[in-house]
Amino acid sequence: MKRETFSSGLAVFLATLGSTVGLGNIWKFPYLTGQYGGGAFLAVYLLCIAFVGLPIMISEFYIGRKTRKNAVGALQALRPGAAWQCIGIMGILSSYLIMLFYSCVAGWVYFYLFKAVKGDFDGITMASAQLQFSEVVLGPAAPIIWQFVVMAVVAAILVMGVRDGIEKITKTLMPLLFILILVCDIRALTLPGASAGIDFLLQVDFGKLTATGVLTALGLAFFKLSLAMGTMITYSSYFTANNNLYATAAKVALSDTLVSLLAGLAIFPTVFSFGLEPSAGPGLLFMTIPLVFSQIPFGNVLLVAFFFLTSIAATTAMLSLLEVPLAYFTEERKMSRPKAAVLNAGLIAAIGILATLSVDKSSLLGAYTLLDRGFFDWFDYLSSNILMPLGGLLTAVFIGHVVRKEDILRELSNDGHLKLGGLFNCYYFTLRYVTPVLLVVVFLHAVGVIG
Ligand code: PFF
Numbered sequence: 043m044k045r046e047t048f049s050s051g052l053a054v055f056l057a058t059l060g061s062t063v064g065l066g067n068i069w070k071f072p073y074l075t076g077q078y079g080g081g082a083f084l085a086v087y088l089l090c091i092a093f094v095g096l097p098i099m100i101s102e103f104y105i106g107r108k109t110r111k112n113a114v115g116a117l118q119a120l121r122p123g124a125a126w127q128c129i130g131i132m133g134i135l136s137s138y139l140i141m142l143f144y145s146c147v148a149g150w151v152y153f154y155l156f157k158a159v160k161g162d163f164d165g166i167t168m169a170s171a172q173l174q175f176s177e178v179v180l181g182p183a184a185p186i187i188w189q190f191v192v193m194a195v196v197a198a199i200l201v202m203g204v205r206d207g208i209e210k211i212t213k214t215l216m217p218l219l220f221i222l223i224l225v226c227d228i229r230a231l232t233l234p235g236a237s238a239g240i241d242f243l244l245q246v247d248f249g250k251l252t253a254t255g256v257l258t259a260l261g262l263a264f265f266k267l268s269l270a271m272g273t274m275i276t277y278s279s280y281f282t283a284n285n286n287l288y289a290t291a292a293k294v295a296l297s298d299t300l301v302s303l304l305a306g307l308a309i310f311p312t313v314f315s316f317g318l319e320p321s322a323g324p325g326l327l328f329m330t331i332p333l334v335f336s337q338i339p340f341g342n343v344l345l346v347a348f349f350f351l352t353s354i355a356a357t358t359a360m361l362s363l364l365e366v367p368l369a370y371f372t373e374e375r376k377m378s379r380p381k382a383a384v385l386n387a388g389l390i391a392a393i394g395i396l397a398t399l400s401v402d403k404s405s406l407l408g409a410y411t412l413l414d415r416g417f418f419d420w421f422d423y424l425s426s427n428i429l430m431p432l433g434g435l436l437t438a439v440f441i442g443h444v445v446r447k448e449d450i451l452r453e454l455s456n457d458g459h460l461k462l463g464g465l466f467n468c469y470y471f472t473l474r475y476v477t478p479v480l481l482v483v484v485f486l487h488a489v490g491v492i493g
Contacts, residue, residue: 045110046204047280053209054281055293057362060212061268061277062298063219064359065147068352069327072243072306074262076320078255081246084303086256090263091295094480097473098269098434099295100454101441103287106278108453112369113272116279126440132433133272137366139425140271141390143418144363146398147324148356149188153178154328155349163332163345171329178328182406185398190391196360197387200368201380204280208361215354222351223301226308229344230315239310242320243303257487260480265426266298268359270433272366279369287454288465301355308348312338327352364390397421427488435481442474 048054075083109116114130121127157163162174178185199207230236268274278287312334313320320326335345364386371382399407400416408416415423441450447470454469455462486492 045279047282048209049205049282051282051285051290053205053213054285054290056216057208057212057280058274058277058290058294059297060208060216060358061273061362062266062294062359063216063301064268064355065144065151065352066262066266066359067298067302067355068305068309069323070262071266071302072309073320073322073326074255074258075302075306076242076310077250077322078252078258079247079250080242080244082248082251083255083259084244085246086251087259087263088299090260090480091267091299093472094260094434094477095263095267095269095295096291097469097477098264098437099267099274099291100287100469101437101473102269102274103278103281103291104441104450104453105437106275107281107283107285107287108449110279112279112373113275113366114370115373116275120445121440126436126444129433129436129440130272130275132429132436133270133275134367134370136425136429136433137271137273137363138390139421139429141360141363142394142421143397144356144360145189145192145390145394146185146401146418148192148353148360149185149190149398150178150328151349151352151356152191153184153188154332155346155353158332158342158345158349161342163336164342166332166336168329168333171333174332175324175328176402179324179401180405182399186395189394189398192357192360193387193391193394195357196364197383199357199361200364201383203379208280208365211361212358215358219351219354220301222347222354223304223308226344226348226351227304229338229340230308230311233311233315233338235315235317236311238314239312240307242310242314243306257484260484261426261431261488264430264434264484266302267295268362270430270437271363271425273362276366276369277362284456284459286456286460288462288469428485431481431485431488435478435485438473438477438481442470442478 048057105116105120109119111119113133114127117127117130199211201207230239264270309326309331310320313330316334316337318330318334321330331348332345335341335348338344367386368379368382371377371386372379396407396417399405400410400418402408410416412420450470451466452458454466483492
């Protein structure tokens with residue numbers, strides 16, 4: 043059977059952006075930016091993208107498009123039988139781990155969208171916001187059911203294939219996400235006192251930029267750009283032959299950052315306009331947002347829009363995660379696409395129950411901890427803090443020091459059709475000498491060797 047590809051450069055861009063834009067833009071990026079010094083953090087984040095994110099992304103694009111195979115098959119095609127295959131295996135493993143907890147949070151988002159449509163947040167107070175959130179999180183039945191719904195939706199889209207599934211959905215939903223976020227922005231920025239929120243997000247304050255802040259920026263750049271998960275290898279194996287891989291990587295990274303900033307501009311002006319303190323992560327998304335949005339004119343419509351756009355972001359990111367094992371099972375294990383989709387989605391939904399029931403100490407499985415971490419936290423920690431920097435490091439070493447330079451240049455220049463000039467040398471030098479050093483530092487920080 044002929045292997046599918048995306049149909050155009052626009053499709054490549056939107057599908058890849060669909061992978062990078064996710065829950066990270068809405069609940070991680072804005073808050074961390076505010077916490078670690080606004081514009082100062084942003085500047086460091088952009089440097090991390092330039093020196094680590096883009097080189098790794100371009101390298102993964104090289105691996106995927108050159109071989110046109112799934113994450114494991116691709117590495118094997120480049121170095122048959124060699125240990126470098128572990129980059130692909132680790133990628134599949136991390137995509138599973140991320141999905142286990144990501145699908146849980148995505149389930150909450152779907153549930154909140156449903157609740158917003160039903161009008162559950164009318165007349166909400168701080169106390170009832172907390173109560174509703176803890177009901178959603180503790181369940182136990184509801185969050186598990188919604189997690190299954192998420193996996194079913196993602197699997198159903200993927201069964202349709204690369205063009206009819208991933209491409210069609212991201213081409214429709216990514217522009218819609220953008221419009222919805224702008225609607226939320228316009229409303230938020232026209233509220234009285236909105237400027238305090240803008241200041242929180244963008245005021246440059248190097249005093250707040252600690253060493254932890256810098257390392258956080260690097261880790262965030264990795265998670266945000268969906269790197270070392272096998273996703274970019276898998277997606278780029280469907281890229282068009284004439285795609286300019288540099289341009290795609292740069293456009294995706296910049297657009298993704300723009301979406302994060304727009305999300306921050308929808309959230310913080312509203313929060314500050316009501317005199318509230320922004321909280322981190324789940325609290326911000328699931329308590330503060332319903333609380334403040336329900337108090338402004340047309341707030342309920344806005345709340346539906348907000349949770350709808352968050353659902354889109356979570357879903358398109360999940361598509362790219364599940365496609366990693368899907369491509370592996372269909373190509374290496376000769377399974378049919380529907381069978382691989384149902385099997386993998388079912389498996390993740392089933393094991394994901396462990397994450398869903400261990401979110402909080404008072405969750406059903408909350409008492410089962412190892413080194414003070416429950417299942418949810420372990421899945422997150424292992425994927426984001428261990429496998430991601432390690433996978434990135436191996437990728438940088440493999441492409442920068444093992445694969446022949448001419449082979450890389452030929453693929454990245456589309457067989458000499460693109461004149462890359464100094465761009466290639468910049469990329470190659472950074473990948474060989476700068477990226478690995480930075481990744482070693484992140485890794486040592488993640489495992490607690492350096493503070
Ligand atoms: N980039 C996504 C986000 O910011 O939410 C999360 C993600 C998707 C991470 C796909 C890794 C991945 F392979």
